[in-house]
Amino acid sequence: MTKMRYSRRAVLKGGAAAAAASAFPAPMVWAQEIKDITLRQFGTGVSNLNDVATKVKEDLGFNLAMTALDSDSVTQRAATQPDSFDIADIEYWICKKVWPTGNLQAMDVSRIANFDKISPIFTTGKLTPDSTIAQGTAPSTVGFIPEPGATEFADEVTNWMTLIPTIYNADTLGIRPDLIGRPIDSWAELLNPEFKGKASILDISSIGIMDMAMVCEAMGEITYGDKGNMTPEEIDKTFAIFTEAKKAGQFRAFWKSFDESVNLMASGEVVIQSMWSPAITAVKSRGIDCVYQPLKEGYRSWGGGLGLSKSLTGMELDAAYEYINWYLSGWVGGYLMRQGYYSAVPQTSKDFMSENEWGYWYEGKAATGDIVSPTGDKLAAAGDVRDGGSYEDRMGAVACWNSVMDENQYMVRKWNEFIAS
Amino acid sequence: MFKSRDLIAYAQAAPLGLVLLCFLVAPIIMIVIVSFWGATEFSIYPAFQFDNYAFLFGSPVTYKVFLATFKYAFITWAFTLGIGFTVAYFLAFYVRTQAMQTVLFLLCTIPFLTSNIIRMISWIPFLGRNGIANQTLMSWGVIDAPLEWLLYSDFSVILAFVHLYTLFMVVPIFNTMMRIDTSLIEAAYDNGATALQTLWHVIVPLTKPGIMIGTIFVVTLVMGDFITVRFMSGSQKANVGRLISNDISLLQYPSAAATAVVLLCTVLLVIAVLLRFVNIRKEL
Numbered sequence: 112m113t114k115m116r117y118s119r120r121a122v123l124k125g126g127a128a129a130a131a132a133s134a135f136p137a138p139m140v141w142a143q144e145i146k147d148i149t150l151r152q153f154g155t156g157v158s159n160l161n162d163v164a165t166k167v168k169e170d171l172g173f174n175l176a177m178t179a180l181d182s183d184s185v186t187q188r189a190a191t192q193p194d195s196f197d198i199a200d201i202e203y204w205i206c207k208k209v210w211p212t213g214n215l216q217a218m219d220v221s222r223i224a225n226f227d228k229i230s231p232i233f234t235t236g237k238l239t240p241d242s243t244i245a246q247g248t249a250p251s252t253v254g255f256i257p258e259p260g261a262t263e264f265a266d267e268v269t270n271w272m273t274l275i276p277t278i279y280n281a282d283t284l285g286i287r288p289d290l291i292g293r294p295i296d297s298w299a300e301l302l303n304p305e306f307k308g309k310a311s312i313l314d315i316s317s318i319g320i321m322d323m324a325m326v327c328e329a330m331g332e333i334t335y336g337d338k339g340n341m342t343p344e345e346i347d348k349t350f351a352i353f354t355e356a357k358k359a360g361q362f363r364a365f366w367k368s369f370d371e372s373v374n375l376m377a378s379g380e381v382v383i384q385s386m387w388s389p390a391i392t393a394v395k396s397r398g399i400d401c402v403y404q405p406l407k408e409g410y411r412s413w414g415g416g417l418g419l420s421k422s423l424t425g426m427e428l429d430a431a432y433e434y435i436n437w438y439l440s441g442w443v444g445g446y447l448m449r450q451g452y453y454s455a456v457p458q459t460s461k462d463f464m465s466e467n468e469w470g471y472w473y474e475g476k477a478a479t480g481d482i483v484s485p486t487g488d489k490l491a492a493a494g495d496v497r498d499g500g501s502y503e504d505r506m507g508a509v510a511c512w513n514s515v516m517d518e519n520q521y522m523v524r525k526w527n528e529f530i531a532s
Numbered sequence: 533m534f535k536s537r538d539l540i541a542y543a544q545a546a547p548l549g550l551v552l553l554c555f556l557v558a559p560i561i562m563i564v565i566v567s568f569w570g571a572t573e574f575s576i577y578p579a580f581q582f583d584n585y586a587f588l589f590g591s592p593v594t595y596k597v598f599l600a601t602f603k604y605a606f607i608t609w610a611f612t613l614g615i616g617f618t619v620a621y622f623l624a625f626y627v628r629t630q631a632m633q634t635v636l637f638l639l640c641t642i643p644f645l646t647s648n649i650i651r652m653i654s655w656i657p658f659l660g661r662n663g664i665a666n667q668t669l670m671s672w673g674v675i676d677a678p679l680e681w682l683l684y685s686d687f688s689v690i691l692a693f694v695h696l697y698t699l700f701m702v703v704p705i706f707n708t709m710m711r712i713d714t715s716l717i718e719a720a721y722d723n724g725a726t727a728l729q730t731l732w733h734v735i736v737p738l739t740k741p742g743i744m745i746g747t748i749f750v751v752t753l754v755m756g757d758f759i760t761v762r763f764m765s766g767s768q769k770a771n772v773g774r775l776i777s778n779d780i781s782l783l784q785y786p787s788a789a790a791t792a793v794v795l796l797c798t799v800l801l802v803i804a805v806l807l808r809f810v811n812i813r814k815e816l
Contacts, residue, residue, distance in 0.1 A: 186783075308680050311766075316782075357768070363684060363766060364767060366766075366767065374656075378657065378661070380684075527593060527778055530767065531600075531769075531770035532596075
């Protein structure tokens with residue numbers, strides 16, 4: 112038995128070395144030791160998918176241990192415990208906070224095979240050459256550093272990338288068209304007295320404030336310098352408008368967790384509210400009409416990416432690059448796109464999606480058959496069109512990115528006041 | 533010098549003393565220490581500063597929220613006492629056999645075999661705009677439009693509190709009532725007291741220790757709660773517990789600790805005042 116295994120290993124080793132010499136340069140050489148490597152990844156729940164870890168083991172041979180935390184704990188851990196993780200799956204605004212601590216190391220772009228195919232949103236910041244970069248913490252503004260070890264971000268594309276984008280989307284208001292009965296086309300509708308007692312926003316200050324800003328700007332009440340980085344006066348004015356609305360009974364409730372938002376909408380307690388894309392899907396899957404309404408002022412967008420801990424070296428670092436290249440090679444992208452998110456390298460995902468799926472999720476075409484999620488739930492039927500349309504339509508209309516303000520602590524205190532008022 | 537009897541007594545009390553020291557006293561001391569620390573956006577650092585308290589006492593939100601917390605505690609207390617006393621009175625004096633008393637008492641506890649979050653959340657579909665309560669009332673013709681204030685309001689918060697905590701009132705009151713010597717009640721009747729007079733002059737005074745224990749349970753539970761207020765008010769109302777939980781979720785541990793210390797002092801003060809009225813040691 113022992114002898115058998117020895118000989119089989121020897122054969123494998125020889126074969127691997129031969130294969131390595133021809134097709135794949137570095138990675139396969141350490142095919143033997145790779146099984147012992149475990150990369151520790153932590154991040155928010157959205158992209159910490161067990162299916163990904165399983166597939167990594169299958170395709171690459173090493174282990175990926177995932178930990179899901181809420182975004183505040185993620186920030187804290189990335190900022191204070193660099194040795195507790197190998198790969199940080201964080202949002203771009205978290206990167207802005209954490210990068211200056213020096214706990215992450217930049218990635219060598221020349222080792223990323225699909226770098227050229229990464230969506231320009233994450234490199235130049237412009238989806239098309241004539242787009243303008245949206246307000247807030249746009250990924251392109253914190254995506255690169257001038258040289259390894261730098262704690263300042265670079266203004267242009269360099270050879271050193273901070274995060275490899277993984278998953279992103281454009282958020283807007285969700286509505287119940289059956290209960291509203293007329294077209295909705297502006298963020299300002301959230302505070303329309305017509306929906307008194309039937310509106311909701313989310314009780315997560317950093318995101319809620321952005322939705323508020325979109326509303327106040329749409330109403331024409333406030334013009335912001337940068338919605339992602341408000342001045343104290345802008346914060347005060349925004350809360351004054353919303354406190355008044357709250358006291359007048361505009362809001363039915365505020366929600367903090369995903370399922371709360373689904374229940375509010377599905378039960379008809381609320382007909383218009385800030386919402387996340389999978390929540391819309393969850394409401395629809397109960398057979399209730401619910402639309403992720405595109406609005407003329409544009410979307411509030413968010414995005415996350417993988418960052419490498421500064422303590423990653425040697426073989427683990429090679430494995431991490433291997434993992435990132437695999438991540439961008441298409442399988443994960445297809446998986447995420449079929450959930451309604453976007454992949455950083457849309458083209459590679461195409462090979463892992465059917466023509467119908469690609470047309471529905473990416474191109475904004477009417478589905479030609481049932482659209483099924485990766486977990487097997489039916490999300491749309493033939494003839495349905497994705498709310499908001501194609502990738503270019505949705506990601507091209509981003510007004511603001513999730514961000515962290517300089518006046519964050521002040522804003523949080525005002526938020527507490529707002530809830531208590 | 534200890535006498536050997538003292539020594540044995542101390543030894544007997546030691547295990548409990550040790551447990552309390554490790555799991556109650558030490559954490560509280562830690563919280564008090566941290567309440568003087570400072571915090572940045574993602575870390576806390578040791579210091580001795582009064583910033584957290586200064587902000588707490590300087591903010592009108594704090595007073596508003598403490599007031600709301602007292603309001604919830606008081607109203608919940610009044611209802612749980614009314615219901616709890618009535619239920620206990622029925623069990624103790626109207627149910628004749630002890631077997632039946634036990635059965636009915638256990639019946640009271642059955643809902644408490646499930647998690648109290650589940651019991652709380654199940655009110656939400658019941659009270660909602662299109663919930664059972666509104667649909668029933670509308671089909672009876674009592675109302676024309678759904679009552680909005682049934683859910684996500686002070687009403688629903690207090691309803692959930694009363695539902696969750698009445699048993700904490702029933703148990704101690706029932707327990708004290710069972711110890712009342714029935715000959716005292718007979719004596720009252722024999723001397724011509726009406727039922728109401730007997731209740732007020734005999735039963736209530738003798739039940740006071742039980743009422744007080746129940747009161748302490750309910751008041752401390754309500755004042756320390758945050759999840760009921762969050763769910764039942766749809767995050768629209770705040771009590772002190774929610775202030776603390778908001779701070780914690782934003783990693784502002786020192787500020788959360790300071791709020792917790794103030795809350796702890798307030799609750800202890802309330803209990804101290806309550807204990808001035810009744811000597812509950814008589815009961816124990």
